[in-house]
Amino acid sequence: xxxxxxxxxxxxxxxxxxxxxxxxxxxxxxxxxxxxxxxxxxxxxxxxxxxxxxxxxxxxxxxxxxxxxxxxxxxxxxxxxxxxxxxxxxxxxxxxxxxxxxxxxxxxxxxxxxxxxxxxxxxxxxxxxxxxxxxxxxxxxxxxxxxxxxxxxxxxxxxxxxxxxxxxxxxxxxxxxxxxxxxxxxxxxxxxxxxxxx
Amino acid sequence: xxxxxxxxxxxxxxxxxxxxxxxxxxxxxxxxxxxxxxxxxxxxxxxxxxxxxxxxxxxxxxxxxxxxxxxxxxxxxxxxxxxxxxxxxxxxxxxxxxxxxxxxxxxxxxxxxxxxxxxxxxxxxxxxxxxxxxxxxxxxxxxxxxxxxxxxxxxxxxxxxxxxxxxxxxxxxxxxxxxxxxxxxxxxxxxxxxxxxxxxxxxxxxxxxxxxxxxxxxxxxxxxxxxxxxxxxxxxxxxxxxxxxxxxxxxxxxxxxxxxxxxxxxxxxxxxxxxxxxxxxxxxxxxxxxxxxxxxxxxxxxxxxxxxxxxxxxxxxxxxxxxxxxxxxxxxxxxxxxxxxxxxxxxxxxxxxxxxxxxxxxxxxxxxxxxxxxxxxxxxxxxxxxxxxxxxxxxxxxxxxxxxxxxxxxxxxxxxxxxxxxxxxxxxxxxxxxxxxxxxxxxxxxxxxxxxxxxxxxxxxxxxxxxxxxxxxxxxxxxxxxxxxxxxxxxxxxxxxxxxxxxxxxxxxxxxxxxxxxxxxxxxxxxxxxxxxxxxxxxxxxxxxxxxxxxxxxxxxxxxxxxxxxxxxxxxxxxxxxxxxxxxxx
Numbered sequence: 001x002x003x004x005x006x007x008x009x010x011x012x013x014x015x016x017x018x019x020x021x022x023x024x025x026x027x028x029x030x031x032x033x034x035x036x037x038x039x040x041x042x043x044x045x046x047x048x049x050x051x052x053x054x055x056x057x058x059x060x061x062x063x064x065x066x067x068x069x070x071x072x073x074x075x076x077x078x079x080x081x082x083x084x085x086x087x088x089x090x091x092x093x094x095x096x097x098x099x100x101x102x103x104x105x106x107x108x109x110x111x112x113x114x115x116x117x118x119x120x121x122x123x124x125x126x127x128x129x130x131x132x133x134x135x136x137x138x139x140x141x142x143x144x145x146x147x148x149x150x151x152x153x154x155x156x157x158x159x160x161x162x163x164x165x166x167x168x169x170x171x172x173x174x175x176x177x178x179x180x181x182x183x184x185x186x187x188x189x190x191x192x193x194x195x196x197x198x
Numbered sequence: 199x200x201x202x203x204x205x206x207x208x209x210x211x212x213x214x215x216x217x218x219x220x221x222x223x224x225x226x227x228x229x230x231x232x233x234x235x236x237x238x239x240x241x242x243x244x245x246x247x248x249x250x251x252x253x254x255x256x257x258x259x260x261x262x263x264x265x266x267x268x269x270x271x272x273x274x275x276x277x278x279x280x281x282x283x284x285x286x287x288x289x290x291x292x293x294x295x296x297x298x299x300x301x302x303x304x305x306x307x308x309x310x311x312x313x314x315x316x317x318x319x320x321x322x323x324x325x326x327x328x329x330x331x332x333x334x335x336x337x338x339x340x341x342x343x344x345x346x347x348x349x350x351x352x353x354x355x356x357x358x359x360x361x362x363x364x365x366x367x368x369x370x371x372x373x374x375x376x377x378x379x380x381x382x383x384x385x386x387x388x389x390x391x392x393x394x395x396x397x398x399x400x401x402x403x404x405x406x407x408x409x410x411x412x413x414x415x416x417x418x419x420x421x422x423x424x425x426x427x428x429x430x431x432x433x434x435x436x437x438x439x440x441x442x443x444x445x446x447x448x449x450x451x452x453x454x455x456x457x458x459x460x461x462x463x464x465x466x467x468x469x470x471x472x473x474x475x476x477x478x479x480x481x482x483x484x485x486x487x488x489x490x491x492x493x494x495x496x497x498x499x500x501x502x503x504x505x506x507x508x509x510x511x512x513x514x515x516x517x518x519x520x521x522x523x524x525x526x527x528x529x530x531x532x533x534x535x536x537x538x539x540x541x542x543x544x545x546x547x548x549x550x551x552x553x554x555x556x557x558x559x560x561x562x563x564x565x566x567x568x569x570x571x572x573x574x575x576x577x578x579x580x581x582x583x584x585x586x587x588x589x590x591x592x593x594x595x596x597x598x599x600x601x602x603x604x605x606x607x608x609x610x611x612x613x614x615x616x617x618x619x620x621x622x623x624x625x626x627x628x629x630x631x632x633x634x635x636x637x638x639x640x641x642x643x644x645x646x647x648x649x650x651x652x653x654x655x656x657x658x659x660x661x662x663x664x665x666x667x668x669x670x671x672x673x674x675x676x677x678x679x680x681x682x683x684x685x686x687x688x689x690x691x692x693x694x695x696x697x698x699x700x701x702x703x704x705x706x707x708x709x710x711x712x713x714x715x716x717x718x719x720x721x722x723x724x725x726x727x728x729x730x731x732x733x734x735x736x737x738x739x740x741x742x743x744x745x746x747x748x749x750x751x752x753x754x755x756x757x758x759x760x761x762x763x764x765x766x767x768x769x770x771x772x773x774x775x776x777x778x779x780x781x782x783x784x
Contacts, residue, residue: 083282084688085608085663088549
């Protein structure tokens with residue numbers, strides 16, 4: 001759904017673009033590219049911080065470059081894992097039994113991500129984590145702001161699809177309730193006048 | 199004259215003497231002195247230990263020991279902890295429960311490790327043993343809270359229910375309400391592995407309140423911080439306590455309540471839990487820190503300064519489990535503050551990251567080894583090591599009994615000299631003469647195994663990964679380590695020669711595990727054929743091993759001695775090499 005929108009926007013905007021900037025590679029959305037010698041080399045992968053210049057659909061798009069290169073150096077790509085090595089017991093399941101994975105789609109991002117809601121204890125933690133994952137977008141912190149600021153430009157609204165298939169704004173129901181029963185998929189949709197209802 | 203006297207003791211006298219002998223090993227030795235001692239001993243053995251549930255059948259145990267009250271069984275091989283043993287491999291406890299249900303209505307204690315326990319098994323336990331007192335399930339799986347409800351409802355004399363590291367199907371927290379209101383005998387409860395969100399706090403509180411003999415209580419993550427005060431208020435006699443999630447909005451009233459309640463726990467010696475801990479609430483436990491002997495912070499994702507502050511308050515600490523956030527600096531403080539430290543485990547906070555995320559190196563381990571004269575057991579994950587450090591550690595701490603080192607990247611060389619770590623580990627086995635358990639890592643050649651075979655005479659368990667050059671390595675270990683009971687190997691170039699040359703040794707050991715090595719199917723068949731008292735099991739998820747050439751290496755191999763013969767509960771991906779399989783060899 002969102003990925004289709006994203007692709008269409010890229011094509012129609014081809015006019016003012018540097019072709020290299022639109023080159024799709026294997027980088028995951030939100031992974032910043034590290035070019036300084038201090039950081040880990042990600043090879044030919046490029047993160048979204050590069051493609052953000054594309055001005056996807058609006059003039060005054062607020063762009064947040066997410067991690068600085070310095071910070072990026074601290075979070076390099078994990079190497080491929082050997083089964084059962086290092087010998088840590090049930091590491092991924094440390095202290096938790098259940099796993100509630102939901103898909104996260106962002107309007108304009110070519111890849112979806114998956115997050116495990118179980119590892120978060122509050123909306124705030126989830127939003128922070130989503131911001132890290134989709135570092136080029138500002139995600140509206142709906143919990144703290146009452147009005148949609150349309151003067152400064154588009155921000156992304158965190159929404160989720162509930163079990164009835166309706167798109168709901170994140171924050172209305174208590175965290176535990178949303179986590180355990182409501183959320184099927186999370187989305188980061190552009191502000192109301194741009195969002196598509198499926 | 200002396201001989202006559204030995205035979206003239208009446209049985210009751212010998213039985214009385216034997217009652218002072220509790221250790222399993224000693225009991226086994228006693229039973230081998232002569233036939234009459236064997237007979238007397240078997241009638242009065244009250245605790246049976248079976249290190250491998252497939253080494254003997256339930257019926258054989260029941261036949262030999264007609265009056266035991268307590269049994270301990272172990273199932274899957276240790277590497278199952280790291281997902282190397284596929285699901286469905288085995289280790290089912292039900293056949294044991296079924297046999298004992300008929301033969302031992304007075305059974306009191308069951309302790310299981312790495313076994314598959316179903317709700318049906320738990321229900322059968324609840325129904326069959328009227329005086330049932332102790333259930334300890336360690337790293338078990340296969341049951342749900344329904345099974346626990348059955349135990350709670352029926353076992354009126356239950357004293358201990360410990361579910362450490364189990365995988366439980368958490369259907370409902372209400373199983374706790376199945377303990378009747380008249381039930382008050384609980385002494386130890388460990389439910390730290392349970393995950394359900396809607397925990398039945400009121401049932402838990404009521405249970406704690408009425409069980410005035412409760413000494414150990416380990417809660418699960420779902421219990422919020424503000425509930426802890428209520429629970430502890432009614433259990434000031436607790437000796438061991440595990441918190442739930444240790445985070446909450448910072449509120450002075452919650453904090454002072456918590457601090458007050460901890461102050462009133464004068465017997466507290468062991469603390470654990472601390473999921474999601476925030477530093478603001480840690481000082482609440484300071485009142486009990488000076489008496490603490492055991493502290494498990496392996497879920498506490500706090501940074502070094504907070505860990506240092508905490509550890510400095512615990513001068514009597516004997517056992518510490520912590521994440522590598524403690525860093526070298528924290529371990530240096532530990533070394534100077536905790537002179538009674540006996541056991542240290544440092545776990546990796548980011549085991550799959552490519553780069554170190556914390557400043558924890560071999561220096562931390564060196565500091566603790568130098569500073570803590572009673573240190574005897576270590577499990578340490580780090581990213582670099584040197585022979586120099588290992589030699590220093592070995593020289594300063596010859597009293598190590600358990601030394602498990604995991605250098606996270608396989609085949610990592612000495613970072614100073616770029617040499618293998620053979621000499622370093624060699625020093626460990628040479629100086630630490632009482633070493634019983636050793637885990638190797640880093641870049642290692644056959645040389646390290648030569649050292650191990652030469653010096654590690656008391657070694658009982660050895661874990662090897664990504665090490666060695668040839669069969670000679672394995673041969674050194676099998677031929678040299680006289681006390682070896684368990685050997686587990688993965689990803690090493692060990693093949694048929696050493697295994698076949700030391701086949702007889704395998705009968706003196708509990709078990710051998712080899713995965714991703716170079717042992718051929720043909721060798722497995724030969725071993726199975728020649729050694730009838732060994733069960734040689736090939737685990738291969740690629741399909742039947744005889745669908746490939748015989749000289750193809752098998753994926754996983756598990757060999758264990760057994761007097762029960764091959765087992766019959768194997769899943770489709772496990773093949774046993776018994777005597778008949780050898781007939782097909784040309």
